[in-house]
Amino acid sequence: MKVAIDARKLHDFGIGTYIRNILRQLARIDRQTEYILICQPRDRELSLSLGDNFRVEVDSSPPYSLREQISIPWTLVRTRANMLHEPHYVLPPLAVCRSVVTIHDCIHLRFPQYLPNRAALAYARAQMRSAARRSDRILTVSEASKRDILEFFDVPPEKITVIYNAIDEHFATAPAQQAIQRVAERYQLQDKFVLYVGNVKPHKNLERLLDAFHLLRQTPGLEGVKLVIIGDEISKYAALRRATHRYNLHKFVRFLGFLPDETLAIVYRLAGVFVFPSLYEGFGLPPLEAMASGTPVVTSNVSSLPEVVGDAALLVDPTDPVAIADAMRRVLTDPALAAELSAKGLARARTFSWEQAATRIHAIYQDVGRS
Helix, strand or coil, X not given: CEEEEECCCCCCCCHHHHHHHHHHHHHHHCCCCEEEEEECHHHCCHHHHCXXXXXXXXXXXXXXXXXXXXXXXHHHHHHCCCEEEECCCCCCCCCCCEEEEECCCCHHHHCHHHCCCHHHHHHHHHHHHHHHHHCCEEEECCHHHHHHHHHHCCCCHHHEEECCCCCCHHHHCCCCHHXXXXXXXXXCCCCCEEEEECCCCHHHCHHHHHHHHXXXXXXXXXXXXXXXXXXCCHHHCHHHHHHHHHCCCCCCEEECXXXXXXXXXXXXXXXXXXXXXXXXXXXXXXHHHHHHCCCCEEEEXXXXXXXXXXXXXXXXXXXCHHHHHHHHHHHHHCHHHHHHHHHHHHHHHCCCCHHHHHHHHHHHHHHHHHC
């Protein structure tokens, strides 16, 4: 059997983590299936790190473009692939082989106001509907996302399989003390700080996080606490800068932009509390990464986040800055609570495994292939 996997989003947040880890685990458990990786030109050497049964087909088509609607099916024809796995919601209509599609979430349909225009909403709705209808199997990453798919699309529940995400291995590996000290000095993280990691987009709710952080600093003893925000494209979200200056927080809020995973794993461990007040997540990897690092977590009580963190985090109403501030204050001022959340988080993170995820995905490939 020849399975084509669209890996053009290999370097993205979220979906990129999904693709990288699934490929790594498939290479460990399966030396028989021939895998065809549809990649960007910069990833033409990807197969060298995976195995002899992996090969790369370069495709420079941008995601969400008209060009990919032609180039992906043409690659399937040229390589005689039996199956296509699209790890996002775009399944080209001309792809006539068996197909598996991963729909991580329905955020574009749940929060259409965050899309740039009506055309983008129409495109997302049409592509997701087509992928849900035409694919042989739908994968998703949480029960919450499965409920959303069933709400928006007329598909049978048995067509959808929930397979949880997990974390990159280095987040669960304790770094050397020298490396920790080096990162702390380079980024000036010796003082107590609150940490946010993730995309910098409107539904991540970072303006309310700044509101909550302003309230937190009114607590005696926490006047000097810092907020560190890590995420790409910060410059495109001008409202964050305005909120920072509105509260005169420019000395206390730091925007570090993108960090390599090895550095990020250390920053998690240096934080006093990790806060993730997102309004919607298909899964929510950053809270899991923080828990695997032993960092106490405060996160939202909506969408998939309670499903992911269980009882290992403090859950808050993400629309209430007072509640977010109070949860941060509790963790930062109560060492016993922080230690309890840290221990629970470490145990919770160990229940998620990319090996288990890839094993289940491989079994679905086999099942769909036999059908």
